[in-house]
Amino acid sequence: MAEENKEAQVEETTAAPAEKVAEAPAQDPQEFLENFNWEKYEQGIERVEDSKLEEFEKLVTENFVDTADEEVVTGTVVYLTDREAIIDINAKSEGVISLNEFRYNPDLKVGDNVEVLIDIREDKSGQLVLSHRKARTIMAWERVNKAHDNEEVVSGFVKCRTKGGMIVDVFGIEAFLPGSQIDVKPIRDYDQYVNKTMEFKVVKINHEFKNVVVSHKALIEADIEEQKKEIISQLEKGQVLEGVVKNITSYGVFIDLGGVDGLVHITDLSWSRINHPNEVVDLDQKLNVVILDFDENKSRIQLGLKQLEKHPWEALSDEIKIGDKVKGKVVVIADYGAFIEVVEGVEGLVHVSEMSWSTHLRSAQDFVKVGDEIEAVVLTLDREDRKMSLGVKQLTPDPWTDITTKYPVGSRHEGIVRNFTNFGVFVELEEGIDGLIYISDLSWTKKIKHPSEFVTVGDKIEVEVLELDVDGRKLSLGHKQTTENPWDKYETEFALGTVHKGSLTEIVDKGATIDFNDDITAFIPQRHLEKEDGKKLGKGEEAEFKIIEFNKDFKRVVASHTAIFREEEERNVRSAVKRQSKASDEAKPTLGDANEALQALKEKMEAGAKKK
DSSP, rough: OHHHHHHHHHHHHHHHHHHHHSOOOOOHHHHHHHHHHHHHHHTTTTOOOOOHHHHHHHHHHHHHHHOOOEEEEEEEEEOOOEEEEEEOSSSSOOEEEEGGGGGGEEEEEEEEEEEEEEESOOOOTTTTTEEEHHHHHHOOOOOOHHHHTTTTTEEEEEEETTTTTTEEEEEEEEEEGGGSSSSSOOSSSGGGGOEEEEEEEEEEEETTTTTTEEEEEEHHHHHHHHHHHHHHHOOOOOOOOEEEEEEOSSSEEEEEESSSSEEEEGGGGGGSEEEEEEEEETTEEEEEEEEEOOOOTTTTEESSSSGSSSTTTTTSOOTOOOTOOEEEEEEEETEEEEEEEEEEEEEEEEEGGGGGGSSSSGGGGGTTTTTTEEEEEEEETTTTEEEEEEESSSSOOOOTTTTTSOOOOOOOEEEEEEEEEEEEEEEETTTEEEEEEEEGSSSSSOOOOSSSGGOOTOOOOEEEEEEETTTTEEEEESSSGGGGOHHHHHHTTTTTTEEEEEEEEETTTTEEEEEESOOOOOEGGGGBBBBBBSSSSOOTTTEEEEEEEEEEETTEEEEEEEEHHHHHHHHHHHHHHHHHHHHHHSSSSSSHHHHHHHHHHHHHHHHHHOOO
């Protein structure tokens, strides 16, 4: 029945034009040519009436969008190929977008709504040009700005690491996540966050350079701030809390108490001495700590770890007493001594004066070094003040016990030069026995201004014990006394009036000097340099010299050349005067003659008296 109706319709349709043609009235040829539409004939199309065109434009306006360039609209995926997606944006034509722009969305399918940007309404081939990537970027910036202004939480995908932080995809925009904004605690492994989706807060936007900075730490801090207020309100001194090691520095350890940080100073980590906190704790380690103190705002919290354990001094055995020998390890060295850890947390000080019997103090570094295991004797012990002093030298006999037997006055020994001062040299005879050689006792002949001119540290030197003070533990030594005093011999050889031959060594301001030998250097005053002809001796000139002064104590010798010929002149003058005086005496009666005459007269008178 349906087929018959269709056939009837077809016949009716095909027959209608024939009837119309048959019914059409005949036209005049001239009139036909005047009214013939040559444009329609040339173009091969049928002209559309204006009313129909207006109706068509109305339908287009009502059903299709007005697609302006650079406009973002929502389109629908109507077809997918291996390389492209056909997008219907309800315009006059459909647009084509490469699937590369949808790489972030591998599940794209027909019917999905996507945002696109109209680049060009019609290119040269009449094709509508669209871009999903550009549309996504524009919309992303609008969303990012909105999230920043409204302080909204956004979701982002961590793409990769970069210098100083991470790159995060937020709405299709690459935002920067600084390393300091990832978490409230320092991050050591950035790679653990790569390829993860996290929540962030947009904290900064640079519109000029199109830069976005996000923070995950800001979200955590908001939650922590609430926890922090609650924890701080409950803090009390002496309270024990569990925390996690957040950071380790050279001066202490920061502990996270659950939003509130506290510091355990290095001195509060262990009763024993430590060089660095990492010897006691590790990062991320959970441990119990006690609150020692905090400021008024409770923003600075001082914590302690060692206070949770009994003080080592309290556990120190009662058997240890003064005079006992103990063993320990050197933990700290100072110039004045070394600290020895006898048991963990209990230390004793060995003062440098207790390291050796030597009275010549040295630095503690000369005896021990950190880490050495040594034995010592307990000298003092104060359990209340927790102090202990130790001695090492007490392990050996005091060398001064039999000092008078080993080093009597006048005995000679060999020692080592350990040090010297302006006034003398310190010589070590054995460990604990030091003596001093005064500068005046170094040499019989040399005039020494400083001991360094005569000896050096480490030299071996012969000495003689001059004085011994047992109570004061002092030895006075001499070096020159180990040899004969050459001045005893020189006192005779260079006696006053002796004449010696030599050459002037040096001319000085007030005269000259001459070396008679290695020990004797004589001085010749200016006026004693004059020769017999009136001229003066010059440097290097050889002549005879007469000793006019010799002082053994002060090692002073003065000589004169002038005295050589002046003495001869004086001798000649004295001889001439004597001869002249003798001649005069012979010409005059002498007292002896007068005495003889008087004696004769006396005898004559005495003889006359007897006769009577």
